[in-house]
Amino acid sequence: MRTTSPNSPTSRLRWHRVASAVTATAALLLTGLTTAAHAQAADPGTAKVTWTRSCALPRHQGEMACNALRVTGGRTAFQQQHGISAKAADASSPSGYGPSDLRSAYGLTSAAASNGSGRTIAIVDAYDDPNAESDLAAYRSQYGLPACTTANGCFKKVSQTGSTTALPTPDSGWAGEISLDLDMASAVCPNCHITLVEAKSASMANLGTAVNEAVALGAKYVSNSYGGGESSSDASYDSAYFNHPGVAITVSAGDAGYGAEYPAASKYVTAVGGSSLSPSSTTRGWTESVWRTSSTEGTGSGCSAYDTKPTWQTDTGCTKRMIADVSAVADPATGVSVYDTYGADGQGWATYGGTSASAPIIASVYALAGTPSTGSYPAKFPYAKTTALNDVTSGSNGSCTTSYFCTARTGYDGPTGLGTPEGLGAFTG
Numbered sequence: 001m002r003t004t005s006p007n008s009p010t011s012r013l014r015w016h017r018v019a020s021a022v023t024a025t026a027a028l029l030l031t032g033l034t035t036a037a038h039a040q041a042a043d044p045g046t047a048k049v050t051w052t053r054s055c056a057l058p059r060h061q062g063e064m065a066c067n068a069l070r071v072t073g074g075r076t077a078f079q080q081q082h083g084i085s086a087k088a089a090d091a092s093s094p095s096g097y098g099p100s101d102l103r104s105a106y107g108l109t110s111a112a113a114s115n116g117s118g119r120t121i122a123i124v125d126a127y128d129d130p131n132a133e134s135d136l137a138a139y140r141s142q143y144g145l146p147a148c149t150t151a152n153g154c155f156k157k158v159s160q161t162g163s164t165t166a167l168p169t170p171d172s173g174w175a176g177e178i179s180l181d182l183d184m185a186s187a188v189c190p191n192c193h194i195t196l197v198e199a200k201s202a203s204m205a206n207l208g209t210a211v212n213e214a215v216a217l218g219a220k221y222v223s224n225s226y227g228g229g230e231s232s233s234d235a236s237y238d239s240a241y242f243n244h245p246g247v248a249i250t251v252s253a254g255d256a257g258y259g260a261e262y263p264a265a266s267k268y269v270t271a272v273g274g275s276s277l278s279p280s281s282t283t284r285g286w287t288e289s290v291w292r293t294s295s296t297e298g299t300g301s302g303c304s305a306y307d308t309k310p311t312w313q314t315d316t317g318c319t320k321r322m323i324a325d326v327s328a329v330a331d332p333a334t335g336v337s338v339y340d341t342y343g344a345d346g347q348g349w350a351t352y353g354g355t356s357a358s359a360p361i362i363a364s365v366y367a368l369a370g371t372p373s374t375g376s377y378p379a380k381f382p383y384a385k386t387t388a389l390n391d392v393t394s395g396s397n398g399s400c401t402t403s404y405f406c407t408a409r410t411g412y413d414g415p416t417g418l419g420t421p422e423g424l425g426a427f428t429g
Contacts, residue, residue, distance in 0.1 A: 049074035049088065049333040051353065053255075054345060055173040055202070055226075062233070064202045064226040066125065066177035067252040069332045069354035071096070076351050077278050077334040088351045094337035096351035097277070097329070099143050099187035102336070102361065105277055105286040106328070106390075107423040108188060108368060115368045115424075116191035122219035123185060123194060123360065124210045126202040126226070127171035129178040131342040132157055136194075139183045139339040145190040157196045160210040162217065168200040172343025179340035180352045181225055181360045187336070188364035195219055202226065204233075204263070208241030215244050220371050223363035224251045224269075225356035227261040227300070234262050234306045242268040248366035248378035248427075252355035253324045254300025257292065258398025258406040258414075264323050265304040270379040271323045272362045273416050274299035274330020274355045275392055290395025290408045290415040291331040291353075298397040299330055299355055301414030302405055312380040315412050317402040326382050326426070327392065327416040328358035362421070369427040381429040382418050388425030392416040 054068040071088045078096050079088060088095040103109040129135075133155055140148060148154035159167050178196065185194050197214045199206040207226065214222045222244075242249060242263060253273040254261040264271040273290075280287040292298030303318035315322055329336065332353030340346045372378045382389060393408050397415045400406035405414045412418055421427070 049076060051332040054176040058228045061229060061231055062204050064126070064204060064207055064228040066174055066226045066356055067255045067354045068177040068180050068225065068352055068356040069255060070176055070345060071332050071335055071351040071353070074333070078337075078351075081279050089347075091349055094142065094349055096335040096337040098337050099145065099190070102187050102329070106365070106421040108365065108421065111368045111424055112188060112190060116189040119189070119221070119367045119371070120193040120195055120219045121185045121189060121360075121363055121367050122214035122217070122222045123178065123181040123196045124199065124207060124214055124222060124224050125174055125178045125181060125196070126199045126207060127169055127174040128167045128198050129175035129342055130170050131175065131340075131346065132178055132182060132196055135179050135339050135341055136182045136186065140186055140190070142339070143187070145186055148186065148194060154193050155196075156194070157198065158213070158217070160197060160199045160206055160213050162213055168198050170342065172345050174202075175342040176338070176340050176345045176352070177225060177356055180336075180338045180356055181223060183338050184336065184357055184360035185223070185364050188361055189367045192364065192367050204228070204237055208237060211241050211249070215247055220247050221363045221367040222247060222249045223360040224249065224263065225359045227252055227254045227264055230260055230262045230265055230305050232306060234265060237263065238266050238268055238307065242266045244268070245375045245377060246372050248363060248372055250359045250363040250366070252359040255297065255330075255354045256300060257294070257296045257298040258301055258400055260302035260304050260323050261300055264300065265307040265321050267307055267310040267321050268377060268379065270325045270362060271417070272355060272359045273301060273324030273327035273414070274358050275327050275416055275420060276331035276395070277329040277334045284390070288390065288392045288420060290392065290397050292395060292397045295398050299324070299327070299415050301397055310377070310379065312383040315404065317404060323414060324417040325379055326362060326389065326418055326420065328361040328420050330355045330358045365421050365424065366427045369424040373429055376429055378427070378429065382426040384429065385426040386418050388422055389419035390422045391419045
């Protein structure tokens with residue numbers, strides 16, 4: 001995976017990418033809608049998969065956007081693999097990868113069956129999904145997973161202050177994100193409990209408060225599938241919201257292609273990049289490459305403009321925090337099945353991609369691996385056990401001066417970090 005020095009990281013900030021997107025889609029954003037995009041399916045001979053962003057792009061500094069991408073057309077890799085001819089958006093049953101696919105791809109089949117009991121994964125998102133619990137029940141029933149409900153103590157939904165009754169305003173786009181996160185946690189760690197912590201808005205301050213609440217409630221694994229522009233405030237956000245030793249905190253690397261974003265840039269979190277995942281005839285049975293649809297559509301990566309480099313990162317081309325650490329499937333064309341019924345986006349079964357899928361997958365792998373040691377920073381764990389990862393060595397997410405910032409190579413690279421899970425070994429410590 002990787003090699004070289006920064007491509008003016010300041011000029012590559014997400015705010016610059018957001019500004020370009022806003023210029024091109026101003027009319028849509030003013031009405032709160034999101035833009036559609038195209039992703040090439042894993043098989044180059046097939047028609048393109050189309051998708052739309054679940055959440056509007058940030059319009060103000062300190063505002064975050066979710067990194068969930070909902071497929072709106074075409075046939076996914078899962079459908080091609082199983083000979084399903086219906087368009088993904090028209091499917092009345094799953095059209096993306098399910099739990100058995102993800103466990104097979106990442107060497108988790110045995111661990112998912114036996115590990116996770118008594119462990120809680122926290123999902124942090126903005127706004128309320130009124131159908132979160134019922135949609136989660138439908139997903140788990142479809143795949144034969146044990147029930148996870150408020151009644152049996154497995155599922156809990158709270159506000160950023162811990163209230164179970166004074167919940168935020170509902171939002172259709174973020175509801176899709178919430179369903180994606182809950183379903184990925186269920187797929188990878190079906191025996192885990194899940195706490196959904198809903199921030200009252202998509203500001204970093206409110207989402208950060210929700211992270212603190214998740215930890216206060218006892219979660220040792222906290223997934224965050226959102227991001228926005230870096231800023232000089234990031235160091236204060238780090239200390240206020242993300243410095244939780246002994247807790248595995250995962251964050252999406254972003255979906256706008258090459259360039260760093262926050263809070264993936266926090267030195268205290270595991271920044272999770274995205275791959276394209278396809279069946280293969282290899283011993284593993286799967287193959288992965290960097291997820292990239294275009295120069296502005298693909299997994300995020302890059303050298304932070306503000307955040308200090310953690311001691312366990314040893315790449316020499318970036319003197320500050322480098323994104324990502326590890327990765328998992330994120331390409332909508334090789335996307336995952338999700339069940340969501342709330343609002344305009346809630347069509348029932350849908351396929352989703354984006355690094356919003358990869359972040360909860362990795363949080364759940366940490367949960368399968370066991371409670372992090374007291375005082376540890378779990379983002380460090382993979383760096384000590386690189387042989388327990390699938391090294392992704394092909395693909396790029398854009399153009400950069402220092403090649404490993406945006407291009408896969410043997411070993412560490414920006415788009416996929418150290419690689420994707422191959423069992424639990426890289427996530428223990």
